[in-house]
Amino acid sequence: MNTIAIDIVTPNGSVYSNDQAELIVLQTETGEMGVMAGHIPTVAPLKIGAVRVSIGNSKEHIAVTEGFAEIRPGQVTVLVQAAEVADEIDIERAKESLKRAEERLQHQKQENVDFQRAERALHRAINRIEVSKFR
Structure with missing residues (x-):
C-alpha cells in the first residue's frame, strides 16, 4: 500500500x-477528512480534535488545537x-484544566471572564481526556 508522510x-x-x-x-472546520497518498493539494482549517494516523495494523492518536493542515x-x-x-x-492535568474551564464558564456573568477563551479551554481539556483513552 502507498504511504504518506505526516508532520505535526x-x-x-x-x-x-x-x-x-x-x-x-483530520478534524476540519467542515467535518472529518481522510487523507491518503496521492491526495490533491489542499489547505484545510482544523478545529480542536484528534488526528488519527493509521500505520499498518496500528493507529496513533494525537490531540491538537486549532490550526491548519497543508x-x-x-x-x-x-x-x-x-x-x-x-x-x-497527563490525564490529571487535563482534568484540572477541565475543572478550571467549567468554573470560569459558571462565573462568567459575575466576573469579567472571556467566554470564548474559557470555552476553547474547555474543548481542549475534553479533547485531551478523550484522546488519552487511546493509549
Missing part, C-alpha cells in the same frame, strides 16, 4: 512525525498551537 508542528517544533502513514484522519500528494503538515500524542497526555 507547533511553535516549539515537531511533536509527531511518521513517513509510513496509510491513512490520516496536504500534498506525499506529505501532510499539520500546523497547530499545541499537540500531544495520546501516550504523553
Whole structure:
C-alpha cells in the first residue's frame, strides 16, 4: 500500500512525525477528512480534535488545537498551537484544566471572564481526556 508522510508542528517544533502513514484522519472546520497518498493539494482549517494516523495494523492518536493542515500528494503538515500524542497526555492535568474551564464558564456573568477563551479551554481539556483513552 502507498504511504504518506505526516508532520505535526507547533511553535516549539515537531511533536509527531511518521513517513509510513496509510491513512490520516483530520478534524476540519467542515467535518472529518481522510487523507491518503496521492491526495490533491489542499489547505484545510482544523478545529480542536484528534488526528488519527493509521500505520499498518496500528493507529496513533494525537490531540491538537486549532490550526491548519497543508496536504500534498506525499506529505501532510499539520500546523497547530499545541499537540500531544495520546501516550504523553497527563490525564490529571487535563482534568484540572477541565475543572478550571467549567468554573470560569459558571462565573462568567459575575466576573469579567472571556467566554470564548474559557470555552476553547474547555474543548481542549475534553479533547485531551478523550484522546488519552487511546493509549
